[in-house]
Amino acid sequence: MDQEQLDAVSFTMSGLRPIPVAVTTAHGGRSNGLITLSGGPASIVPEAPRAMIGITKYNFSHDLIMASGVFVMHVLGKSDEMLDDSIEIIRSLGGSSGRDGDKLAHLRTKAGVTSAPILLDSLGYVEVRVTGRYDNDENTTFYGDVVASERLGRGGKLDIGLAWAELGTAWTDEYERNHEPQVDHSRRMRGLPVHDTSSEVSS
Numbered sequence: 053m054d055q056e057q058l059d060a061v062s063f064t065m066s067g068l069r070p071i072p073v074a075v076t077t078a079h080g081g082r083s084n085g086l087i088t089l090s091g092g093p094a095s096i097v098p099e100a101p102r103a104m105i106g107i108t109k110y111n112f113s114h115d116l117i118m119a120s121g122v123f124v125m126h127v128l129g130k131s132d133e134m135l136d137d138s139i140e141i142i143r144s145l146g147g148s149s150g151r152d153g154d155k156l157a158h159l160r161t162k163a164g165v166t167s168a169p170i171l172l173d174s175l176g177y178v179e180v181r182v183t184g185r186y187d188n189d190e191n192t193t194f195y196g197d198v199v200a201s202e203r204l205g206r207g208g209k210l211d212i213g214l215a216w217a218e219l220g221t222a223w224t225d226e227y228e229r230n231h232e233p234q235v236d237h238s239r240r241m242r243g244l245p246v247h248d249t250s251s252e253v254s255s
């Protein structure tokens with residue numbers, strides 16, 4: 053595709069999923085979590101809800117969800133009472149990999165019915181047992197039955213525009229830098245040329 057078409061793709065696809073979701077899971081004594089913009093419902097049957105998320109294969113959470121078959125999707129609050137905790141959750145889970153340390157250690161949690169950790173400072177959550185998944189080469193989309201859910205706070209959901217503003221440019225710049233190896237990994241998984249040759253050497 054030429055640049056004009058790529059710009060049109062960017063325009064058409066950007067902002068379609070505005071709510072960041074904090075995802076947690078646990079397997080074999082290890083718990084972890086990340087932030088995703090891919091979360092959503094996966095059923096129209098109100099009494100038997102299903103949910104879905106897409107997780108990049110590069111991420112540690114991907115392997116843990118594959119192994120455990122469970123995940124928890126949390127939405128975060130934007131009220132004055134909840135905003136600081138919401139931003140702390142995004143900084144903790146979205147800024148580094150669980151392969152480099154326990155990201156949940158300083159967050160308030162309880163064990164869910166699946167044993168995955170529930171973030172007590174979230175606005176609400178659904179706890180999910182995986183029923184199916186789709187391998188999209190660079191990522192996997194997980195689908196599952198909602199087996200438990202709870203509303204933990206009051207007020208509206210944090211959206212990604214407010215989140216980026218509150219996270220600040222220093223954090224978002226570092227996030228962008230950390231994101232590059234993920235994009236290169238995704239290129240490799242799809243058999244595409246890797247643009248950043250330095251990360252090719254180190255992998």
Ligand SMILES: Cc1cc2nc3c(=O)[nH]c(=O)nc-3n(C[C@H](O)[C@H](O)[C@H](O)COP(=O)(O)O)c2cc1C
Pocket residue numbers: 072084085086087088089090106107108109110111112113114142145146147148149150151212227
């Ligand atoms: C706003 C935002 C959206 C993100 N969306 C996704 C996503 O849709 N899928 C994904 O796999 N990672 C996404 N990430 C990146 C992960 O949260 C990040 O790489 C995390 O450090 C992975 O941690 P892990 O290796 O411990 O699993 C997003 C991060 C942010 C801050």
